[in-house]
Amino acid sequence: MSSSGSKNSLIGTLYAVSAFLAWGVLPLYWKQLQEVPALQIMLGRIVWSLLFLLVVITLRKRWPEFRGLFRERKLLLGLCSSSLLIAANWLTYIWAVNAEYIVESSLGYYMNPLITVLLGILVLKERPRCWQILAMLLALVGVLNSIIRLGSFPWIAITLALTFALYGLIRKLLAVESLLGLAVETALLTPIALLILGKDAWNGELAFGGDWPRDLLLIGSGVVTALPLLCFASGTRRLPLSSVGFLQYLAPSCQLLIGIQVYHEPFPREQQITFGFIWIALLMYSVDAFRFQRQLASGNAAVGQQENPA
Numbered sequence: 001m002s003s004s005g006s007k008n009s010l011i012g013t014l015y016a017v018s019a020f021l022a023w024g025v026l027p028l029y030w031k032q033l034q035e036v037p038a039l040q041i042m043l044g045r046i047v048w049s050l051l052f053l054l055v056v057i058t059l060r061k062r063w064p065e066f067r068g069l070f071r072e073r074k075l076l077l078g079l080c081s082s083s084l085l086i087a088a089n090w091l092t093y094i095w096a097v098n099a100e101y102i103v104e105s106s107l108g109y110y111m112n113p114l115i116t117v118l119l120g121i122l123v124l125k126e127r128p129r130c131w132q133i134l135a136m137l138l139a140l141v142g143v144l145n146s147i148i149r150l151g152s153f154p155w156i157a158i159t160l161a162l163t164f165a166l167y168g169l170i171r172k173l174l175a176v177e178s179l180l181g182l183a184v185e186t187a188l189l190t191p192i193a194l195l196i197l198g199k200d201a202w203n204g205e206l207a208f209g210g211d212w213p214r215d216l217l218l219i220g221s222g223v224v225t226a227l228p229l230l231c232f233a234s235g236t237r238r239l240p241l242s243s244v245g246f247l248q249y250l251a252p253s254c255q256l257l258i259g260i261q262v263y264h265e266p267f268p269r270e271q272q273i274t275f276g277f278i279w280i281a282l283l284m285y286s287v288d289a290f291r292f293q294r295q296l297a298s299g300n301a302a303v304g305q306q307e308n309p310a
Helices: 005-031 038-059 063-069 073-098 104-123 130-149 155-174 178-202 213-239 241-247 252-261 267-309
Strands: none
Touching: 005 073, 005 213, 005 241, 038 063, 038 073, 038 178, 038 213, 038 241, 038 252, 063 073, 063 178, 073 155, 073 178, 073 213, 104 130, 104 155, 104 252, 104 267, 130 267
């Protein structure tokens, strides 16, 4: 690899690691807002994210592109769907963290890659590889173990995994850039958010105002939402897909450790078994994805040598 290529890869890794670590420690941030209703946090997150993103768009001089997206009716319809999914994901996650379900939330983000593979098979008609099928079956066994031995359906984990995987699928089909796409999504949700927040303010139930440390945290929710996503986008442009695939497990791993070690959430043996099945499934998935990417790279290199013989 050339020195410029090595530098680009290092920068990409730093961006990606920063994004996943930021997502991993977010429970610490939301816990500081535990007395604020989850819905208000989520709605404020939408509004403050939009304001932050508009500043970034202004600095990057991308207003013409941003405005142009609102003239594409089919794209707007897709972004409406993705905005509702990401709002549902944010609301579920914030509620789960402050209701002391950080461990189960981390399970959802461990499951996300496997749900993504399943959606690719069902929606995009992708042909599954053998190890992918085995990984999904193991994940299913893990979920069934939770239902049978714990006596409860892991709805938080399933909701988080499904909403985020569906969000990723829609964004993949729309092929709109991360910054502009998120800006449009938050812009579409902001009128609804302001309406509900205005109603809460009218009823004297709005948590914003009067407590400046809390207000700063609520305002900062826009930055902690958008900044990791921008780092993630910068990282994925510089790194192979297989590398990003391995790094993404940093976030739920941090969440799991925070839930157990910092907030002392229970992690009974039955739940450990469920996690064990998911971890083995993810190991299969990751190794298979890495080998597949290596094969693709080797194939492309071989084709390049045939087209450009020395």
